[in-house]
Amino acid sequence: MPVTAPPDEELDVLRRQDPEIADVLLGEARRQSDSLQLIAAENFTSSAVLAALGSPLANKYAEGYPGARHHGGCEYADAAERIAVERATALFGADHANVQAHSGSSAVLAAYAALLRPGDTVLAMGLEHGGHLTHGSPANFSGRWFDFVPYGVDAETGLVDYEQVAALARHHRPKAIVCGSISYPRHLDYRIFREIADEVGAYLIADAAHPIGLVAGGAAPNPVPYADVVCATTHKVLRGPRGGMILCGGELAGRIDRAVFPFTQGGAQMHTIAAKAVAFGEASTPAFATYAHQVVEHARVLAAALAAEGFAVTTGGTDTHLITADPAPLGVDGRTARARLSAAGMVLDTCALPYGEGRGIRLGTAAVTTQGMGAPEMARIAALFTSALRDDPAETARVRAEVRALTGRFPPYGR
Numbered sequence: 001m002p003v004t005a006p007p008d009e010e011l012d013v014l015r016r017q018d019p020e021i022a023d024v025l026l027g028e029a030r031r032q033s034d035s036l037q038l039i040a041a042e043n044f045t046s047s048a049v050l051a052a053l054g055s056p057l058a059n060k061y062a063e064g065y066p067g068a069r070h071h072g073g074c075e076y077a078d079a080a081e082r083i084a085v086e087r088a089t090a091l092f093g094a095d096h097a098n099v100q101a102h103s104g105s106s107a108v109l110a111a112y113a114a115l116l117r118p119g120d121t122v123l124a125m126g127l128e129h130g131g132h133l134t135h136g137s138p139a140n141f142s143g144r145w146f147d148f149v150p151y152g153v154d155a156e157t158g159l160v161d162y163e164q165v166a167a168l169a170r171h172h173r174p175k176a177i178v179c180g181s182i183s184y185p186r187h188l189d190y191r192i193f194r195e196i197a198d199e200v201g202a203y204l205i206a207d208a209a210h211p212i213g214l215v216a217g218g219a220a221p222n223p224v225p226y227a228d229v230v231c232a233t234t235h236k237v238l239r240g241p242r243g244g245m246i247l248c249g250g251e252l253a254g255r256i257d258r259a260v261f262p263f264t265q266g267g268a269q270m271h272t273i274a275a276k277a278v279a280f281g282e283a284s285t286p287a288f289a290t291y292a293h294q295v296v297e298h299a300r301v302l303a304a305a306l307a308a309e310g311f312a313v314t315t316g317g318t319d320t321h322l323i324t325a326d327p328a329p330l331g332v333d334g335r336t337a338r339a340r341l342s343a344a345g346m347v348l349d350t351c352a353l354p355y356g357e358g359r360g361i362r363l364g365t366a367a368v369t370t371q372g373m374g375a376p377e378m379a380r381i382a383a384l385f386t387s388a389l390r391d392d393p394a395e396t397a398r399v400r401a402e403v404r405a406l407t408g409r410f411p412p413y414g415r
Contacts, residue, residue, distance in 0.1 A: 010054060011025065011026075032044075032412060033407060033411055033412060033413075034345065034403070034404050034407050034408070035345040035346065035347055035403060035407065036345060036346045036347065036368060036381065036403055036406070036407065037347055037367040037368065037412075038346060038347055038348040038363040038364060038365075038367070038368065038381075039347060039348055039349055039363070039364065039367075040183075040210065040236070040321060040322035040323075040348075040349065040362055040363060040364025040366070041182075041209075041210070041233075041235070041236050041349075041364070042235070042236070042364075042366070042367055043213075043235060043236060043237065043238075043239045043366045043367050043370055044239070044367055044370045044371070044412045044413070045235075045239055045240060045241060045275075045279070046239065046278070046279075046282060047413070048278050048282070049239075049240055049241055049275045049278050049279055049282075050275075052241075052271060052274040052275035052277075052278050053241055053271050053272065053275045054271070055271050055274060057076070057077060057080060057270040057271040057273075057274050058270070058271040060073070060074070060076075060077050060270045061267050062074050062077040062078075062081075062267060062268050062270050063261065063262075063266060063267045063268070064261065065081070065257060065261070066078035066079075066081050066082050077268075077270045077273075080270060080273055080274040080277060081099065081100075081268070081270070081273050083277045084097075084099045084273050084274070084276045084277035084280060085097045085098075085099055087277055087280035087281055087284065088245060088247070088276075088280050089247075090284070091216055091280050091283060091284050092212075092215065092216070092222065092224050092230075092247055093222065093224050093225070094224050094230070094247035094248065094249075095248070095249045095250040095253065096247070096248050096249065096250055096252070096253035096256070097245060097246070097247050098110070098245060098246040098248075098256050098257055098260050099234075099243075099245050099273050099276050099277075100260050100261060100265065100268045100269075100273065101231075101243065101244030101245055101246055101260055101265070102243060102244060102265060102269065102272075103233065103242070103243060103244045104132075104134075104207070104209040104231060104232065104233040104244045105132075105133070105134050105244075106244050106260075106264065106265065107231035107232065107233075107244035107245060107246045108132075108134040108142070108205075108207060108231045109134065109141060109142075109264050110231075110246060110256060110259040110260045110263070110264050110265075111205050111229045111231050111246060111256070111259070112142065112145075112146065112176075112205075113259040113263050113264055114229070114252065114255040114256050114258070114259035115175070115176055115203045115205070115228070115229065115252075115255070116146060116175055116176060118145045118146065119145075119146065119147060120146055120147065120174075120175040120176070121146070121147045121148075121149060121172050121173070121174040121175055122136070122142075122146050122147065122148050122149070122174050122175065122176050122177070122178060123148075123149050123150075123151060123165070123168055123169055123172065123174040123176070123177045123178065123202070124136055124148055124149075124150065124151070124177070124178035125150065125151060125152065125160075125178070125179075125180070125181050125184070126150030126151065126152050126354075127150070127352065128152075128352045128353075128354055128355075128356075129150070129151075129152035129153050129181075129352075129354045130153070130181035130182055130183040130184045130324075130351070130352070130354075131150065131181060131182070132180070132181070132182050132207060132209075134207070135148065135178055135180075135207070136148025136150065149168055149172045149174065151164055151165045151168055152164065152354060153184070153354055155354070155355055157315065158314045158315040158316075158354070159186060159315060160184070160186075160188065160189075162189065162192050162196075165177075165192075165193070165196055166196045166199070169196050169197070169199070169200045169202065170199070170200060173200050173201070173202075174200065174202050175202060175203065176202055176203040176204070176205055177193060177196065177197045177202045177203070177204050177205070178205045178206075178207055179193045179204065179205070179206050179207070179223075179227075180205075180206055180207025180208060180209065180210075180231075181207075181210070182209070182210065182351070182362075183322065183324045183351040183352070183362050185299075185303075185314065185315055185317070185318035185319065185320055185322050185323055185324055186315055186318070186319045186320070187211075187220060187221050187319045187320070188206075188221070188223075189221075190204075190206065190221060190223045190225075190226035190227065191226060193206075193226065193227075194226040194227070203228045203229070204226065204227045204228050204229075205227060205228065205229050205230075205231065206223035206226070206227035206229070206230045206231070207231050207232075208223050208230050208231065208232045209231065209232050209233040209236065209244075210236060210237075210320065210321070210322060211237075211320055211321075212230075212232035212233065212236070212237070212238055213236055213237025213238035213239065213283070213292060213295075213321075213366070214237055214292050214295070214296065214320060214321060216237075216238055216280075216283040216284075216288065216292065217237075217283065217288050217289040217290075217291060217292020217293065217295075218289050218292065218293075219289075219292040219293045219295070219296050220292075220296075220319070220320060224247055228248065228249070228252060229246060229247070229248045229252060229256065230246065230247040230248070231244065231245075231246055232244065232245050232246075232247070233245075234276050234279055236321075236364075236366060237292065237295060237321050237364075237366045238279060238283060239279060239282065239283070239288075239366070239370065240275060240276050240278070240279025240280070240282075240283075241272050241275035241276060241279065242272075243269070243272050243273075243275075243276060245276070246260070291369065291370070294369050294374075295321045295365050295366050295369045296318075296319065296320060296321060297375070298365040298368070298369050298373070298374070298375060298378050299318045299320065299321050299322065299323055299364065299365045300317060300318060301375045301378040301379060302323060302363075302365060302378040302379075302381060302382060303317045303318045303323045303325075304317065305378060305379045305381075305382030305383070306323065306325055306382045306385065307325075308382070309330075309382050309383065309385065309386045310329045310330050310386070311325040311326065311327055311329065311330065311385075312325060312326040312327075312328065312329055312360075313325045314326070314353070314360070321364045321365055321366050322362060322363070322364040323362070323363050323364070323365075324351050324353075324360055324361070324362050325360055325361055326353055326357065326358075326360040326361075327360065327361060327389065328358070330386065330389050331389075332389055333358055333359060334350040334351070334353075334358065334359035334360045334361050335350055335359055337350075337361050337389055338350050338361060340388050340389050340391060340396070341361075341385060341388050341389070343388070343396050343400070344384070344387075344388035344396050344399040344400050344403060345399070345400045345403035345404065345407075346381070346384065346385065346388065346399075346403060348361055348362065348363040349361070349362045349363070350362065365378065367412070368381075368410075370412065371407075371410040371411070371412050372410045373406075373410050377406065377410070380406070384399050384402060384403065387399050
C-alpha cells in the first residue's frame with residue numbers, strides 16, 4: 001500500500017519565508033509523483049520517517065556515543081540512538097550496530113579504517129563487473145589507499161565465478177575480501193565467501209547496501225552470520241532515510257565505533273538516526289516482510305517482460321529488487337536508452353556491462369512497489385520501455401501521458 005502523505009505545515013512556512021526554495025521542493029515533489037521512479041537505489045520513505053528527519057533533533061550536536069558525548073544536553077539524542085541500535089541489532093541478528101555512518105560509502109570507509117592499513121591488499125568485485133566506487137576505483141579513497149585485486153562474473157552466465165575468487169585469494173592473500181555489488185541481480189553465497197576468507201586468513205566485509213532491505217523482510221540471505229563486518233545503507237529497499245550503518249560482532253564493536261567517530265566522522269546527524277530508528281521499526285513488521293517479497297516478485301515479472309520485449313537481461317533474470325539489461329538488441333546503448341526513457345517519464349540508471357560490452361540499464365522495483373503497483377503494472381512498464389525507445393516524438397508524448405495516468409492511479413503518498 002502507498003505510504004501516507006506527509007504533513008505540509010512546514011512547507012507552508014517555507015513558502016512564506018523562502019518561496020524560491022519552496023518552488024524547488026514542490027517541483028521535486030511533482031517530478032516524483034508524475035514519473036516512474038525506477039532507480040534501484042531509491043524509494044519513498046514513510047511520513048513518519050520524514051517527520052523524524054524534520055524534527056528538533058536536527059538542531060542537536062552530539063559528537064560521541066550514548067553516555068559518552070562531547071556535548072551537553074544529549075539525553076534525548078542518546079535515547080534515539082539507543083533505540084536505533086537496539087532495533088537494528090534485533091532486526092538483523094547482529095551483536096553490534098553503528099548507526100552513525102552518513103552514507104554507505106562512509107560505512108565502507110569506516111570498515112576499511114577499522115580493519116586495514118594503507119597498502120593492504122583487498123579482493124573485491126571489479127568495477128566493470130558491478131563493483132562500487134569504494135571497491136577500488138582509482139577516483140575513490142579505496143583505490144588510492146589500498147591495493148585492490150578485482151574478481152568478476154562468468155562470461156557466459158553472468159554469475160559470480162567463485163572458483164576465480166578462491167584462486168585469486170590463494171594467490172594474493174588479501175587482508176580483506178569484499179562481497180557486494182551495485183548491479184548484481186542474484187543472491188551472493190556468503191557461506192562460500194566465508195570459507196574462502198577463512199582459508200587465506202582474510203576479513204570478510206559484506207557491502208550489503210542494495211540487499212539489506214530484502215534481508216530485513218526475509219526476502220534475501222542474511223550476511224551477518226558470515227561476514228566480520230556488514231556495511232549497508234538505510235534507504236533503498238529498507239525505505240528509511242538516506243544514510244548508512246555497520247553491523248558486526250562484539251569483538252569488533254570498539255574498532256568499528258572508533259573508526260566512525262572520531263576517525264572518519266564528526267558529529268552524528270541525530271535527526272537522521274531517529275529516522276533510521278523509525279525505519280528499523282517499520283521493517284520489523286509483517287507488512288514490511290510482505291512488501292519485501294512483493295518487490296522481488298515484481299522485479300522477476302518486470303525482468304521477464306523486458307526479455308520478452310527484446311532486452312538482453314543479464315543472468316537471465318533476478319533474485320532481488322534490481323534488474324540489469326542490455327538494450328542493444330533494440331538498437332540503442334544504455335545512455336541513449338536512459339535519455340529516451342527519461343523523456344517519457346521513466347527514470348532509471350545506466351550500469352557497466354562486463355567484458356567491454358558497453359553500458360546497459362539498471363532499474364529496480366522498490367519505489368513502484370511502495371506506490372502499490374503490482375505484476376500487471378510491471379508488464380505494462382516493460383511495453384512502455386519499448387515504445388519510448390523508438391525515438392518518435394509523438395510516441396514519446398503518448399508514453400509520457402500514459403506514465404502520468406499510471407502514477408496518478410498510484411500516487412507515492414496517497415491522495
